Amino acid sequence: MIKNISNLGDAAVYCDFGNDVNKEINSKVINYFQSLKDSKFEGITNLTPSYNKLIVSFDLSITNFEKTKKIIENLEIKKNHNISKKKLQIPVCCEDEYALDLKKLEKKLNKPTDEILDTFFSKEYFCYMTGFIAGMPFLGDIDKNLHAKRLETPRVKVPKGSIGLTEQFCNIYTFESPGGWNIIGNTPLNVFDSLNEDNPNLINPGDTVSFIKINKEKYKKYYE
Amino acid sequence: MSENFFKVIRAGINTTFQDLGRNNLNHIGIPISGVMDKRNYIIANKILQNVTSHPIIEFAYQGPRLVYHGDPLNISVSGDVKFKIFKHKNEIEGKCYETITLEDHDEIDLISTNKSVYGYLAIGADLNLDYQWKSCSINTKANIGSNKGKKLQDNQKIEVSNIKELSRRKLDYINSKIENIRVIKGTNFHYFSKESQAKFFKKEYSVTKLTDRMGMRLEGERLDNIINTNIKSEGLVKGVIQIPADGNPIIMLADHGTIGGYPKIATVISADFDKLSQLTPGSKIKFKEVNLKDAETIFKLYEMETNNIISKIL
Numbered sequence: 001m002i003k004n005i006s007n008l009g010d011a012a013v014y015c016d017f018g019n020d021v022n023k024e025i026n027s028k029v030i031n032y033f034q035s036l037k038d039s040k041f042e043g044i045t046n047l048t049p050s051y052n053k054l055i056v057s058f059d060l061s062i063t064n065f066e067k068t069k070k071i072i073e074n075l076e077i078k079k080n081h082n083i084s085k086k087k088l089q090i091p092v093c094c095e096d097e098y099a100l101d102l103k104k105l106e107k108k109l110n111k112p113t114d115e116i117l118d119t120f121f122s123k124e125y126f127c128y129m130t131g132f133i134a135g136m137p138f139l140g141d142i143d144k145n146l147h148a149k150r151l152e153t154p155r156v157k158v159p160k161g162s163i164g165l166t167e168q169f170c171n172i173y174t175f176e177s178p179g180g181w182n183i184i185g186n187t188p189l190n191v192f193d194s195l196n197e198d199n200p201n202l203i204n205p206g207d208t209v210s211f212i213k214i215n216k217e218k219y220k221k222y223y224e
Numbered sequence: 225m226s227e228n229f230f231k232v233i234r235a236g237i238n239t240t241f242q243d244l245g246r247n248n249l250n251h252i253g254i255p256i257s258g259v260m261d262k263r264n265y266i267i268a269n270k271i272l273q274n275v276t277s278h279p280i281i282e283f284a285y286q287g288p289r290l291v292y293h294g295d296p297l298n299i300s301v302s303g304d305v306k307f308k309i310f311k312h313k314n315e316i317e318g319k320c321y322e323t324i325t326l327e328d329h330d331e332i333d334l335i336s337t338n339k340s341v342y343g344y345l346a347i348g349a350d351l352n353l354d355y356q357w358k359s360c361s362i363n364t365k366a367n368i369g370s371n372k373g374k375k376l377q378d379n380q381k382i383e384v385s386n387i388k389e390l391s392r393r394k395l396d397y398i399n400s401k402i403e404n405i406r407v408i409k410g411t412n413f414h415y416f417s418k419e420s421q422a423k424f425f426k427k428e429y430s431v432t433k434l435t436d437r438m439g440m441r442l443e444g445e446r447l448d449n450i451i452n453t454n455i456k457s458e459g460l461v462k463g464v465i466q467i468p469a470d471g472n473p474i475i476m477l478a479d480h481g482t483i484g485g486y487p488k489i490a491t492v493i494s495a496d497f498d499k500l501s502q503l504t505p506g507s508k509i510k511f512k513e514v515n516l517k518d519a520e521t522i523f524k525l526y527e528m529e530t531n532n533i534i535s536k537i538l
Contacts, residue, residue, distance in 0.1 A: 009408050009491030010519035012461045021456055033251065046250040048459025048482055055459035057250070060494050060523050065516060131253035131459070131483035134366045138457065138483075174253075175366060192253075194368050197357055201252050 001028050005072065007065045008055060013072060015054040021140070021168070025052045026128050027083075030205050035077050044068065049205065050129045051138070084204040087124075090172070090187050092163050092211045093219040098186035100162070101151070105182050108148050117213065119143045120184065125170060127207045135174040135192025137203040142170055154180030161186040163211070172203075188222030228294025228349070230382040236334065238284040238436070239376040241351070241369070243277050246359035250459065250482045254368065257361040257478050260342045260437065260501035261303065263530050264399070268302035268346035270534045271323060271393050279353055279360045281345040281376070287334025288345075288376055292326040297387050299324050299332065303343035303502075304399050307334045322394035323348075340399065340502040349384040363479050365438065395537045402499035404512040405492055408519055410465065412455060412487035420447040420471075424489060428508040429473060435505060437479040442509070446471030449487060457485040463492035463500075477501065493519040495526035 001017070008014040015032065017025050033049040036056065043063035048055040058068045094102065094117055102113055109116060125139035142165060150166050155178060158164070162173040164181025173179060174192035191202045203209060242265070245258025259265040259282055269278045281288070287305065300323055301307055307318035310331040318324065318332070326332065337343045353360045353370035360370040367373030371380075413421065429444035453469040460466075464476045466486035475492060476484075478501075492500055493514060503509060514522065 006411060007408065007516050008411060008461055008488075009463050010493050010516060010523060014411055019456070037248075037251075045247040046256070046461075047248070048250040048461075050458040050483055051456050053456075053458040055250075055461060057461050060520070061527060064520055129251075129457075129483065131250065132457070132481045134253040134368065136253055177365065194356065194366065194373070204252075 001077070002032070002072070005069055010065070011058055011060045013056040013058070013065060013068050015056065015072060017052045017054070019052065021051040021128070023126055026205075029054050030083055031077050031079060032072075032075070034083060035075055036072070038078070039075070041071050044071075048131065050131075083206045086204070086207045088203060088207060088209050090189055090209055090211050091214045091218070091222070092185040092187050093214050093216055094185035095216050098162075098219075100183040102184050105148060105165075105184065108182075109146065111145065116146060116184070119146055120165075120170075121211055121213050124208050124210045127203050127205050127209060128169075129205050130201055130203065133174060133177045134194065135201045135203075136171055137191070137201075137209070139170050139209055141168045148182050150180040151182065154178060158183065159186065161188060161191075163187060186219075188219050228297065228384045228387060230290040230292050230384070232288055232376055232378055232380050232382070233291055233331070234289040235376040235378050236283045236288040237286045239288050240282055240362040240364065241279050241353055241371060242282045242361045243279045243359055245361045245478065246357040249357060253482050254357070254366065255363065255479050255482055256462065257359070257363045257369070257437075259344070260478055261344070261498045263498045263533070264302040264342070264344050266530060267321065267395065267397065267533060267537075268300050268344045271300040271302075271321065271395060271537055272298055272346050272348040272388065273391070273393075274346060274348065278346070279351045279370070281347070283334060283343050283345070284337070284341050286336050287343055289331065289333040290382070291329065291331045293328055294384070295387055296325055296327050296390060297384065298348035298390055299326060300346045301334065301343065302346070304338045304340045305334060305343035306336050306338055307332060321397050323390075323392050325390055339504060341504055342501060347384060348388040348390075350386040352383040352385060365479060393537050395533070397533060399502070400499070402496070402503070402509075404510050405500055406496050406514045406519070406522065407465065407490035407492050407511050408514060408516060410488035410490045413489055415449050415451040415487045416467070416489060417448045417450045423447065425511055425513060428510055431503045431505050431507045431509065433505045437477055439477050439480055440475040440500070440503070442473040442475070444472070447473070447489065451487075453487070454485050455487055457483050460484045461491070463494070463497060464488050465490045465492065475500070493522060495519070495522045
């Protein structure tokens with residue numbers, strides 16, 4: 001199922017599942033990820049699944065590329081482990097002060113704000129992976145009519161809770177961070193909770209997210 | 225029972241508690257973190273006979289000034305660090321790589337690192353720190369780790385307990401300088417023109433000021449991408465060199481983002497991380513290609529060398 005296995009530096013195995021991004025390939029990545037995670041092989045220090053790749057990092061003091069590659073090649077893939085399949089609703093306020101790039105997006109997409117937002121709020125989104133920063137979900141797939149490039153100059157600081165769009169994906173900035181996605185709103189929900197060590201991420205790969213539009217009054221109530 | 229603690233008079237520029245970091249959390253976006261210069265971290269702790277994973281104070285460029293209150297306690301400083309000890313109004317020039325005994329009201333001023341970035345202050349006692357995912361390492365961007373995920377603050381206290389026996393130990397050691405950064409070709413090496421591939425190994429790159437615990441930005445001959453300046457976002461590891469559209473390399477360091485979408489031209493080998501992290505802005509570096517087998521051998525040598533250095537602590 002893995003198309004190509006190579007090394008990424010001297011302390012990681014790079015598993016390539018193909019170039020396309022779709023749920024089928026991603027579910028293969030998640031299956032490998034879960035099976036390896038459950039098997040707890042000594043020396044493996046990190047597993048980083050993404051749309052169509054899985055990176056397996058290891059401790060070079062304990063093991064090496066060849067040994068880790070063999071583990072991956074001989075891995076028994078279980079399909080019925082506990083992949084998260086929650087359905088979540090995320091409230092989003094798209095009023096001016098939170099929708100930092102909506103005006104620019106109107107021009108980029110040549111569509112009025114109402115149409116952009118109606119399209120965005122009408123669909124459910126699948127969580128392919130989390131990362132870049134802690135807990136950030138990469139959600140897809142957004143409607144073709146909303147595909148836009150990243151900002152030409154990325155922001156140094158994107159506010160916590162910002163909802164961003166780029167190409168076929170949307171995401172939620174779990175805390176203030178640099179970033180270049182087109183910001184169309186903000187959620188008052190805490191999507192990453194570092195104090196909850198067992199379950200810090202609200203959204204996990206395999207989950208489905210729908211966004212619910214709220215006004216500023218309702219947004220502010222979350223903080224009361 | 226008396227209370228033993230340090231009080232922070234001046235926190236320094238980028239002072240954090242660190243250990244070996246936290247594993248198995250990349251998939252939720254949490255990087256390993258941990259000390260930048262592992263060898264200097266291990267040595268500072270071994271001088272005090274601390275265990276390898278003992279928490280340490282890491283600082284960059286300028287360290288903290290601390291006053292100590294309590295029963296006599298040993299500390300050690302590693303790296304290339306200029307520092308002073310104040311004992312009853314006597315000012316003593318500090319020496320790295322040896323035990324220093326602090327008594328009630330003594331002060332230590334970690335003034336600066338010399339032509340390097342990171343220095344370490346190890347303490348011969350337990351530090352009463354909060355742990356997150358079994359590590360005290362602070363990731364200031366995500367506010368994870370001890371000290372509420374924040375850098376050391378002026379006026380805060382650092383409580384210690386279980387003070388160790390005050391034996392005297394020292395090591396003759398000089399940090400060696402690096403000439404080349406050894407790398408293994410990356411998964412997207414072929415994204416770059418033949419000319420750029422050659423430039424990457426022939427030309428010098430300089431370390432810019434936009435370098436921190438997350439990444440090291442370099443400047444030099446622009447590397448031309450002939451396939452695509454973006455890839456589908458995928459996992460990163462420490463040492464990966466990404467090339468964004470502007471053609472300047474960025475090397476992933478301890479607190480790096482776990483996922484990235486720029487092509488990977490190469491990855492720095494594990495044995496060179498310590499020396500890489502000590503390169504100050506303006507330093508020139510050259511990349512040298514090694515294959516995987518060589519990198520594994522070089523790593524074994526690096527580990528043997530570290531053990532050999534530790535064995536010379538007297």
